[in-house]
Amino acid sequence: MHELSRFTIGTLLLALVTVPTSATAQPPVPNGVLRLSAGSGSALTALRDADALVNQLTRDESLRLVRQEGDPLVPGREHERLQQFHDGVLVFGAEVTRQTSQGLPVSVFGTVHRGIDVDTTPTLSADDAARIVEGLSGRTIFPTAAPKLVVLPDRDAESVYRLVYEARAFSGAQLMVYFVDAASGALVWSYNDLKTQQPALPCSRCVIGEGLGVKSDRKKMSVTTVGGAFLAQDQLRPAQIFTFDMRGDLDHTELVLSGIAQLFDADLSTDTDNRWLDGASVDAHVGMGWTYDYLYKRFGRQSLNDQNVRLLSLVHPVNRADVFSVPDEVIGLYFLNAFYCGLCGPDGVGVAVFGEGLPPNVLVGGQQFDFFAGALDIVAHELAHGVTDFTSALLYMDESGALNEAFSDVIGVGAEFYAESLFRGGAGVPDYTLGEDVIEPGGIRSLANPLQFGDPDHYSLRFLGEADNGGVHTNSLIPGHAFFLAIEGGTNRVSGLRVAGVGAANRGQIEQVFYRAFTVLMTSNADFAAARTATIQSALDLYGANSPAARAVTQAWTAVGVN
Amino acid sequence: MSPIRTAASTDAAGQARPRPARSPHPRSLLFAVAGLLVTAPALAQLGQLAQPAPTDRIVVRLDSGLRSASHTIADTGVFPANLEQGRFRTDYDLKDGRVVDGGASFLLWRNLAIGLDVSNYRSIHDAQIHSELPHPFFFDAPRASTAQVAGLERRDLGIHIRALWMSQVAGWLVVSVSAGPSVITARQDLVSAVQHTEVGFPFDEIVFAGQTVSAESETTAGLNAGIDIDSFFLHRLPFLRNVEVLRHVGLGLLVRYVRATAVLQSAGEPIELDLGGVQITSGVRFRF
Numbered sequence: 001m002h003e004l005s006r007f008t009i010g011t012l013l014l015a016l017v018t019v020p021t022s023a024t025a026q027p028p029v030p031n032g033v034l035r036l037s038a039g040s041g042s043a044l045t046a047l048r049d050a051d052a053l054v055n056q057l058t059r060d061e062s063l064r065l066v067r068q069e070g071d072p073l074v075p076g077r078e079h080e081r082l083q084q085f086h087d088g089v090l091v092f093g094a095e096v097t098r099q100t101s102q103g104l105p106v107s108v109f110g111t112v113h114r115g116i117d118v119d120t121t122p123t124l125s126a127d128d129a130a131r132i133v134e135g136l137s138g139r140t141i142f143p144t145a146a147p148k149l150v151v152l153p154d155r156d157a158e159s160v161y162r163l164v165y166e167a168r169a170f171s172g173a174q175l176m177v178y179f180v181d182a183a184s185g186a187l188v189w190s191y192n193d194l195k196t197q198q199p200a201l202p203c204s205r206c207v208i209g210e211g212l213g214v215k216s217d218r219k220k221m222s223v224t225t226v227g228g229a230f231l232a233q234d235q236l237r238p239a240q241i242f243t244f245d246m247r248g249d250l251d252h253t254e255l256v257l258s259g260i261a262q263l264f265d266a267d268l269s270t271d272t273d274n275r276w277l278d279g280a281s282v283d284a285h286v287g288m289g290w291t292y293d294y295l296y297k298r299f300g301r302q303s304l305n306d307q308n309v310r311l312l313s314l315v316h317p318v319n320r321a322d323v324f325s326v327p328d329e330v331i332g333l334y335f336l337n338a339f340y341c342g343l344c345g346p347d348g349v350g351v352a353v354f355g356e357g358l359p360p361n362v363l364v365g366g367q368q369f370d371f372f373a374g375a376l377d378i379v380a381h382e383l384a385h386g387v388t389d390f391t392s393a394l395l396y397m398d399e400s401g402a403l404n405e406a407f408s409d410v411i412g413v414g415a416e417f418y419a420e421s422l423f424r425g426g427a428g429v430p431d432y433t434l435g436e437d438v439i440e441p442g443g444i445r446s447l448a449n450p451l452q453f454g455d456p457d458h459y460s461l462r463f464l465g466e467a468d469n470g471g472v473h474t475n476s477l478i479p480g481h482a483f484f485l486a487i488e489g490g491t492n493r494v495s496g497l498r499v500a501g502v503g504a505a506n507r508g509q510i511e512q513v514f515y516r517a518f519t520v521l522m523t524s525n526a527d528f529a530a531a532r533t534a535t536i537q538s539a540l541d542l543y544g545a546n547s548p549a550a551r552a553v554t555q556a557w558t559a560v561g562v563n
Numbered sequence: 564m565s566p567i568r569t570a571a572s573t574d575a576a577g578q579a580r581p582r583p584a585r586s587p588h589p590r591s592l593l594f595a596v597a598g599l600l601v602t603a604p605a606l607a608q609l610g611q612l613a614q615p616a617p618t619d620r621i622v623v624r625l626d627s628g629l630r631s632a633s634h635t636i637a638d639t640g641v642f643p644a645n646l647e648q649g650r651f652r653t654d655y656d657l658k659d660g661r662v663v664d665g666g667a668s669f670l671l672w673r674n675l676a677i678g679l680d681v682s683n684y685r686s687i688h689d690a691q692i693h694s695e696l697p698h699p700f701f702f703d704a705p706r707a708s709t710a711q712v713a714g715l716e717r718r719d720l721g722i723h724i725r726a727l728w729m730s731q732v733a734g735w736l737v738v739s740v741s742a743g744p745s746v747i748t749a750r751q752d753l754v755s756a757v758q759h760t761e762v763g764f765p766f767d768e769i770v771f772a773g774q775t776v777s778a779e780s781e782t783t784a785g786l787n788a789g790i791d792i793d794s795f796f797l798h799r800l801p802f803l804r805n806v807e808v809l810r811h812v813g814l815g816l817l818v819r820y821v822r823a824t825a826v827l828q829s830a831g832e833p834i835e836l837d838l839g840g841v842q843i844t845s846g847v848r849f850r851f
Binding site for chain 1: 645646698701702765766
């Protein structure tokens with residue numbers, strides 16, 4: 001991530017302390033970017049002063065409360081998420097999370113900008129901006145995602161802000177986010193927000209069906225019967241779960257993702273005798289259900305938004321037989337990948353798409369690619385992007401993007417460990433490798449040994465280029481490896497530092513530590529250092545200062561070079 | 564739900580095997596010992612005397628009393644649910660019950676008589692039902708429930724043919740030993756199906772909602788043996804001495820042991836039901 005000039009919280013706090021505060025006299029706060037990172041491990045004065053700053057900015061209406069929720073893992077704790085606004089216009093990437101206990105601050109994380117000087121009256125209308133974005137993307141922009149005004153901090157220059165329109169457009173292979181200058185119409189910035197699996201790439205009609213997954217393993221499916229047919233619609237879980245079979249129709253798939261085409265019952269995966277044989281449909285449907293169960297049972301979370309938003313996936317977005325006649329970008333996205341499109345779908349709430357894989361006789365890099373839905377860790381990984389979208393909304397580039405990917409890997413691995421023991425009777429072997437069930441031999445990423453796939457296992461080896469949104473996938477293995485070390489323990493290959501993990505029997509502790517840090521403590525532009533602080537804070541909150549979990553998390557981050 | 568029931572118990576290795584219905588109960592022995600103690604003096608006297616035959620040819624009995632039947636039986640059933648087999652096991656806690664017993668004997672020759680008795684045994688007992696219902700989402704992840712069901716009925720209607728050796732121990736006391744075949748119709752309430760209510764997501768718990776009870780019956784043959792002690796002393800009491808009819812009325816005690824096994828044909832595997840045990844009854848006697 002580009003380094004923004006930053007003022008340390010200490011500098012800020014010094015200023016706060018040296019100037020008497022009162023209801024009328026505000027402390028002099030330096031302009032620029034302020035990164036707040038104060039928790040149980042910080043000096044008490046730092047936490048108090050960070051809390052005071054948030055209060056002051058809230059009184060100024062610079063910070064607005066956008067979410068407030070209790071803590072399902074630590075009773076008595078409250079979490080606030082505050083978004084910064086400038087003259088009523090949202091400041092992109094500027095938000096704060098504050099944890100309190102009985103009204104007293106426990107931690108404050110986030111980023112705020114001071115001294116913003118930009119006129120918030122646009123020259124262009126939103127319709128003008130939409131047309132510009134359509135011209136840039138070649139696609140009609142989402143009906144549900146009309147351009148909205150934001151204040152965009154310059155990514156390179158300090159204290160430079162622009163009033164821009166933010167708009168999203170699905171281009172068929174990318175979910176592009178465009179920032180168009182609200183005065184000139186010029187493109188200021190854009191990035192691809194498509195969260196891909198790997199780089200470049202009790203009701204009356206409810207019934208239980210039997211399905212054979214991609215690996216020919218028996219599974220129970222919660223489906224719906226309509227007119228004698230059986231549809232892949234799960235109504236038994238609090239969040240409805242839909243699996244749609246696009247039947248290899250790429251055009252239809254893209255229209256659905258763009259929100260232009262609607263989905264109907266006829267598009268659902270279906271079966272005539274409730275003995276399902278389409279492995280992709282079976283595993284996508286069952287995998288989403290199991291991921292829902294995992295999130296609920298491990299974290300008390302109810303679907304992606306914690307309010308039981310529906311889960312929706314598309315399988316067979318393309319036809320395998322077409323692999324030799326389609327463009328590379330289609331192969332990369334719809335054959336050799338799975339992805340989560342946050343604002344996609346008819347209702348704009350997000351869609352997971354699972355790639356088709358390749359014909360059995362076609363190898364890429366010596367690996368066979370089967371239907372991506374056949375790997376539970378991939379299914380859970382994609383849905384976890386939805387959790388991130390509804391919580392920290394980690395910006396999908398650079399370190400925050402790598403954290404976004406890392407969290408999905410954590411959830412993917414966690415779901416696999418959780419499910420293998422409970423649901424498959426030990427038939428499968430859970431591990432820290434992503435996608436090994438459908439990408440054979442090997443998989444695509446290893447949290448245990450990132451180097452196995454050429455990914456960095458230490459911060460000093462991080463990818464600093466611009467490809468892959470700044471290396472969101474490859475750099476995700478740094479926090480991912482820290483997650484592994486905190487559970488299993490071991491010695492980091494580069495640093496030689498040893499980590500005393502909590503042990504596999506206590507893996508749930510580390511999963512909860514990471515989940516809590518990523519969903520309630522971290523903000524959208526968190527970097528690895530912030531993730532370290534937030535996860536340690538989470539461990540302190542959940543298990544105490546001298547707990548094995550707090551020690552393991554601290555050691556793990558240090559071992560991978562994040563301090 | 565269309566349950567298929569089987570009669571089986573589970574041994575330590577978890578293998579289903581036919582279950583012997585009988586489990587010995589101390590109370591049966593108690594009854595037997597009590598009977599022997601009561602009749603011992605008479606038997607001793609019987610051995611010393613020349614076993615004179617009674618003079619009256621017909622004795623009619625009407626008794627009530629208790630029968631030892633305390634033991635447990637188990638029954639299991641399976642039923643299809645959520646692509647797997649749900650299971651339930653019912654442990655019936657059979658109890659001692661009341662017996663009404665009546666009959667008559669006819670003196671054929673010297674001390675030898677033949678008799679025919681009818682007995683009716685009834686008890687009300689409880690049962691424990693242990694159920695396992697398959698999970699709707701996962702294989703091999705059953706949810707368990709336990710419930711108590713009360714008011715189950717067990718009834719045996721027995722016809723006992725007896726050959727009696729009757730001895731007039733004293734002018735007012737007749738002691739008889741008897742044995743013979745029995746025909747018994749056993750009727751037992753059995754849990755034939757269970758019903759549950761789903762609590763809802765995450766479907767980790769179920770609520771037992773009820774059971775279907777069906778009465779299964781079977782007629783079987785067995786053996787009986789017993790001792791009767793009939794006393795006709797009422798007319799000897801000072802204040803009843805002038806009541807002539809009381810020469811034919813007495814009081815008696817019957818200790819009977821029955822051995823029989825019924826096999827109840829349920830929808831699944833048969834259930835062996837032990838109909839045996841000791842019954843002790845007492846009542847009035849009429850002799851002619």
